[in-house]
Amino acid sequence: MTQERGKLRGAKRELWLAWYVTVAFYGLYSVVFFALARAQPPGRPWLDPGQTVAWFADRHWGLLIGFGLIFVLGGFSAVALALITYSIRRMSVSPAYAYSYLILYAIAAIPGFMFICVAMTCGVMRPDLSPVTTQWLYDLGFLSFVGTMGVFLVGSLIWMVAILIDENGVLPRWFGYLSLVNALTEVVIAPSWIFQRGVLAYNGAIGFWVNVPVFGLYTVAFILLLRDFIRRDDLGTGPLPMPPPDVWGHAKRAVEAVGA
Amino acid sequence: MTAVDGLADDAAVGGDDAARRFPGDPDMWIFVVVESLVFTSYFCIYLYARTQHEQAFLAAQSALTMWVGILETILLLTSSWAIARCVQCTRAGSYAAARQFAFVTAGLGAAFFALKIAEWVHLIRDGYSFGSSDFMQHFFFLTGIHAAHLVIGFVALGVLVYELSDPRRRSHKTIETCSTYWHTVDLFWVVIFAMLYVVR
Amino acid sequence: MHLSAERRLSVAWVVVVTITLIYLVIDGSVDDSDVMRASTVASVAAIGLALIKVRIVMREFMDVRYAPRILRTVTDALVLTMGVFLFGTYLVGRAIA
Numbered sequence: 001m002t003q004e005r006g007k008l009r010g011a012k013r014e015l016w017l018a019w020y021v022t023v024a025f026y027g028l029y030s031v032v033f034f035a036l037a038r039a040q041p042p043g044r045p046w047l048d049p050g051q052t053v054a055w056f057a058d059r060h061w062g063l064l065i066g067f068g069l070i071f072v073l074g075g076f077s078a079v080a081l082a083l084i085t086y087s088i089r090r091m092s093v094s095p096a097y098a099y100s101y102l103i104l105y106a107i108a109a110i111p112g113f114m115f116i117c118v119a120m121t122c123g124v125m126r127p128d129l130s131p132v133t134t135q136w137l138y139d140l141g142f143l144s145f146v147g148t149m150g151v152f153l154v155g156s157l158i159w160m161v162a163i164l165i166d167e168n169g170v171l172p173r174w175f176g177y178l179s180l181v182n183a184l185t186e187v188v189i190a191p192s193w194i195f196q197r198g199v200l201a202y203n204g205a206i207g208f209w210v211n212v213p214v215f216g217l218y219t220v221a222f223i224l225l226l227r228d229f230i231r232r233d234d235l236g237t238g239p240l241p242m243p244p245p246d247v248w249g250h251a252k253r254a255v256e257a258v259g260a
Numbered sequence: 261m262t263a264v265d266g267l268a269d270d271a272a273v274g275g276d277d278a279a280r281r282f283p284g285d286p287d288m289w290i291f292v293v294v295e296s297l298v299f300t301s302y303f304c305i306y307l308y309a310r311t312q313h314e315q316a317f318l319a320a321q322s323a324l325t326m327w328v329g330i331l332e333t334i335l336l337l338t339s340s341w342a343i344a345r346c347v348q349c350t351r352a353g354s355y356a357a358a359r360q361f362a363f364v365t366a367g368l369g370a371a372f373f374a375l376k377i378a379e380w381v382h383l384i385r386d387g388y389s390f391g392s393s394d395f396m397q398h399f400f401f402l403t404g405i406h407a408a409h410l411v412i413g414f415v416a417l418g419v420l421v422y423e424l425s426d427p428r429r430r431s432h433k434t435i436e437t438c439s440t441y442w443h444t445v446d447l448f449w450v451v452i453f454a455m456l457y458v459v460r
Numbered sequence: 461m462h463l464s465a466e467r468r469l470s471v472a473w474v475v476v477v478t479i480t481l482i483y484l485v486i487d488g489s490v491d492d493s494d495v496m497r498a499s500t501v502a503s504v505a506a507i508g509l510a511l512i513k514v515r516i517v518m519r520e521f522m523d524v525r526y527a528p529r530i531l532r533t534v535t536d537a538l539v540l541t542m543g544v545f546l547f548g549t550y551l552v553g554r555a556i557a
Binding site for chain 3: 280281282283286289292293296297300301303304307308310311312314318319321322326327330333334337338340341343344345347348436439440443446447450451453454455457458459460
């Protein structure tokens with residue numbers, strides 16, 4: 001009995017390692033894109049060559065160092081992907097869901113995540129690059145980042161369906177519905193590069209400022225839920241011994257605490 | 261304690277919370293709350309832009325036809341009524357009637373969709389589209405994303421009818437959850453209509 | 461008078477459709493024949509009526525009326541929050557325009 005518990009704890013160590021790597025990856029991603037490279041919030045779409053040269057010049061070292069870090073540590077994203085895929089395999093649904101999710105995200109990660117790093121690094125690497133080439137790299141970088149949203153969207157819908165029909169209680173159904181909220185905000189992003197300005201452009205009030213916080217909320221939710229899942233996981237194949245977190249239970253206690 | 265169609269009646273239970281239960285899956289209500297807040301942010305962005313460019317928005321808004329919006333609203337409100345009747349019949353065990361109401365709901369939803377598409381085609385033919393003005397960008401975006409919700413609503417109705425069709429299934433919880441989703445399509449439209457067609 | 465659930469639903473439908481038709485009155489009274497004019501009163505009324513309809517749909521059509529207190533509290537808070545943001549944005553926006 002103690003040997004079995006020891007084995008469980010040992011096997012779970014791998015899951016915990018994967019979880020901490022997931023947290024590190026999203027932390028790295030946020031710091032690099034938002035603070036170092038300042039590629040987010042994105043530059044305005046449809047800039048002219050002179051403006052793109054200025055955009056790159058303004059971010060010269062941030063882009064080189066930030067994306068340099070991504071080139072070294074970006075592989076962490078594969079670990080995060082593997083952990084989510086494992087959560088789907090632990091569900092009572094067909095393995096096809098897990099495999100489709102894994103393939104979709106793995107493939108989309110190259111144009112949708114690595115490519116902007118390559119394009120933007122190219123843009124600042126050489127001091128004598130022509131403005132037209134710089135403009136081309138700027139467009140390529142943001143377009144690949146934004147345009148691949150459709151593939152990520154389909155992947156997250158697969159995860160959503162798996163969560164909603166799962167009978168093992170791996171992740172709560174409310175997170176499945178939150179995935180739908182996230183998916184519906186992502187729908188507007190894939191074609192957003194068509195807009196040269198306005199709220200639907202990829203830097204717009206809706207295109208960026210509503211969609212990214214929703215995505216942020218979704219990401220924080222699944223990171224916390226994956227932690228809770230690992231705690232409850234018995235590494236078996238049937239229903240988990242304990243149910244997932246109940247939002248309404250928490251809400252009720254919060255409201256009672258306030259005395260409403 | 262009298263049960264009205266399987267529900268704990270307001271008057272009968274008074275403050276007795278224990279006798280009450282969530283309509284459908286409680287987690288679907290998380291969707292209702294969060295998506296409502298997301299739509300509210302879209303509306304706020306629209307309202308702010310509107311107040312800063314009043315004349316331009318008014319000019320573009322005049323391309324819309326009020327009675328079309330009114331008709332669309334009534335179609336969806338009636339579809340909400342129909343699916344609520346479907347749920348009532350389900351609780352009473354009248355599954356055949358429930359199924360009929362589900363089809364009525366789908367029919368009204370389809371009528372709304374057809375009218376919406378006709379409206380879009382009409383506007384586009386008159387030269388209005390996403391790019392023609394800021395108002396039109398908001399109009400096509402809000403009605404477009406709403407239409408996406410509507411399409412998902414048809415999927416939910418499909419699941420609901422599937423559940424009703426076989427005596428071995430008929431999970432009341434699933435039926436009520438699909439109904440809750442359908443109502444959100446109506447809820448969002450009610451506010452979208454006020455925003456786009458009436459607000460000046 | 462205690463209505464059956466079915467009658468109650470029909471009454472609720474009549475109420476929300478009537479509110480919808482009130483929009484026609486607002487629309488007719490605000491504009492100068494064919495020219496559309498801005499109107500704070502019309503806009504505030506439009507938003508207010510929409511939120512009233514939302515609450516009726518939630519309470520009567522979505523059965524929140526029969527739901528546990530937490531759901532009734534949360535949905536009321538939702539309508540209130542929407543109101544605060546929508547009215548607030550419109551009125552503040554108009555003030556600083």
